[in-house]
Amino acid sequence: MSNVGLLYVGAVLLVNGLMLLGHVPARSAAVLNLFVGALQCVTPVVLIIQAGGNADAILGASGLFLFGFTYLYVGIVNLAGLEPEGIGWFSLFVAGAAVVYAGLSFGHLADPVFGVIWLAWAVLWTLFFLVLGLGRERLTRFTGWAVVLLSQPTCTVPAFLGMTGGYRSTGGLALLAALVFAALFGLAAVLGRHHQNAPAPNSIVPA
Template sequence: MSTIGLLFSGATLFLNSLVLLKKADAKAIAVFNLFVGLLQVIVPFYLLTTTPNNDPWAIFNTSAIFLFGFTYLYVGLTTLMNLNGNGLGWYSIWVSIMAVMYGLVYFIHFHDILNGVIWLMWAYLWYLFFASLVLNKKIDHHVGCVAFIQSWITLTIPAFLTLLGIWQNQYLIKAWYIILAISIGYFIVNEIKLKKIAK
């Protein structure tokens, strides 16, 4: 995915997390979802038309942008038009499954463990949207916390470090494994607490 796309995905996810945590107005944030959603639908269409020799892996990487773009458009329109979130929830589980497959490709084909883990973290977040909107789980605060953390550690900061040209630094990558592991641990602990409360 393009670095600029990652950066603005981070901004959008950060704002959406604030809505879930009841710190921001949903309709005000929905407008930004539409801005970024349009950006991440128009840009990949352009990239696909200019891909040299129809390179399959370039197309594969570009296709990932659509997953985010259509999610943000769906969130924005669902909020502004007061639609039932059920459709967005079912779309989210489809994207969650796709994100798992993207992660596996990064593990197996690209031998890229870091980005593979990040894709699986995104898959988990999309699953949470499904659980909230379709299964009617009362987990908005948990989803907000996960979205808030992921907005920074999987999108905003990696994109910014990529713009600086230092994201591939080996020491930085090792540090990021630790950051991701701590975050995943936090998510697991929260999930366990939620299941105990549900009982």
């Protein structure tokens, strides 16, 4: 995945998590979603054109569209005041695709750390499906906290490591990442329960 695009995915996930928690208005968050969504659609097109038919390069670029389409969808829905169920069901597709990309990272690409990151994203997008597609509003605050807490270690941190040549992927680091992500999901569950009586946000469009 493009490290530049991944950096801004971390930014938009943070803002959208805060939106779910009621701290950022939906229409305000929509603008950043459109910017990052457009970036995550243009970037893979350029990468695929430059790949020269290299299958692994095309595979690496293809996952960017999952994020690009999600953020464009969220931005348009929030600006237009549309129903969010379509985003929820699209998120189910993204979650399934993320599991496939995780398997490819563990096996074909020999990148176990990113395999764990893809699995974390699969969990996040599954939560989006439950909240938006199935209307499980009781999970909204847990989802918001999970997005806030996971946005930086799954996006911003590996992006900066990749751009500075510091990214490493070993089985030991993958296990450490899995433990950290599991702890953050657990913390999100605790924080979500602690604030479950707080007023609901005006919009629950998350990703």
